[in-house]
Amino acid sequence: MSNSIDVCLSPKLIDLYDLEGKIVVVVDILRATSVMTTALAHGAKEIIPVEKLEVAKEYLTKEGYLCAAERGGEQIAGFPLDNSPFNYMKDNIKGASIVITTTNGTVAIEKSAVADQILVGSFLNLTSVAEYIKTQNKDVVVHCAGWKGKTNMEDTLYAGALIERLQSTHALGCDTPHMALKYWEAVKNDLQQTVADSAHAKRLNKLNITKDIRFCTQIDEYDVVPKMEGTSLVAVK
Numbered sequence: 752m753s754n755s756i757d758v759c760l761s762p763k764l765i766d767l768y769d770l771e772g773k774i775v776v777v778v779d780i781l782r783a784t785s786v787m788t789t790a791l792a793h794g795a796k797e798i799i800p801v802e803k804l805e806v807a808k809e810y811l812t813k814e815g816y817l818c819a820a821e822r823g824g825e826q827i828a829g830f831p832l833d834n835s836p837f838n839y840m841k842d843n844i845k846g847a848s849i850v851i852t853t854t855n856g857t858v859a860i861e862k863s864a865v866a867d868q869i870l871v872g873s874f875l876n877l878t879s880v881a882e883y884i885k886t887q888n889k890d891v892v893v894h895c896a897g898w899k900g901k902t903n904m905e906d907t908l909y910a911g912a913l914i915e916r917l918q919s920t921h922a923l924g925c926d927t928p929h930m931a932l933k934y935w936e937a938v939k940n941d942l943q944q945t946v947a948d949s950a951h952a953k954r955l956n957k958l959n960i961t962k963d964i965r966f967c968t969q970i971d972e973y974d975v976v977p978k979m980e981g982t983s984l985v986a987v988k
């Protein structure tokens with residue numbers, strides 16, 4: 752095995768990882784990377800992820816952009832889109848250039864900038880991302896977006912699920928990928944309930960979005976590999 756896979760459990764830890772020359776898979780199951788996967792699967796032309804709300808606001812007055820902003824799970828006033836996957840399946844998504852800023856997911860994407868390739872992963876496109884990685888002959892770091900710098904259950908579980916699919920081609924880099932894999936193996940047959948019991952899901956439940964959580968824990972709903980090209984996330988052809 753010539754390649755390796757490692758897991759960073761929070762953007763606060765990413766400086767400990769050498770990303771140069773590697774593929775970074777950013778994951779924010781609830782909900783940013785599930786939303787991005789859904790939008791590209793439904794024909795969005797590109798997604799421009801931005802960390803800062805001020806930067807997203809600049810696009811509101813530019814022609815040709817659909818803008819989304821979320822903080823603490825709630826839509827920011829003045830932005831037409833929120834962070835629910837169900838709003839990225841509609842007719843206006845096809846061919847759209849979407850600008851999005853979210854609490855955790857877009858932070859992790861920006862903090863992955865030095866990587867050779869940045870992919871966006873979710874349970875919705877688990878196998879597609881794994882199969883693409885197998886064609887690349889590169890080391891991988893799974894960058895979990897977590898919640899406001901803290902570790903979370905669902906992103907760690909995704910890391911374990913991706914490792915399960917890559918363990919024949921990628922050696923496990925240190926203890927974290929082993930932990931993620933063991934955790935995934937222990938609960939994978941009860942994924943929906945496990946994530947429904949997570950702190951993140953309980954926070955979001957207060958906003959009445961139980962159906963989003965159920966949707967984001969479906970495996971292989973879409974065959975799409977979102978990859979950063981310059982400042983845009985596009986579907987790999």
Ligand SMILES: O=C(O)[C@H](CS(=O)(=O)O)OP(=O)(O)O
Nearest residue numbers: 782783823824853854855856
């Ligand atoms: O909108 C979401 O699902 C979360 C909100 S929060 O983390 O619970 O505040 O944002 P995301 O960036 O998608 O993790």
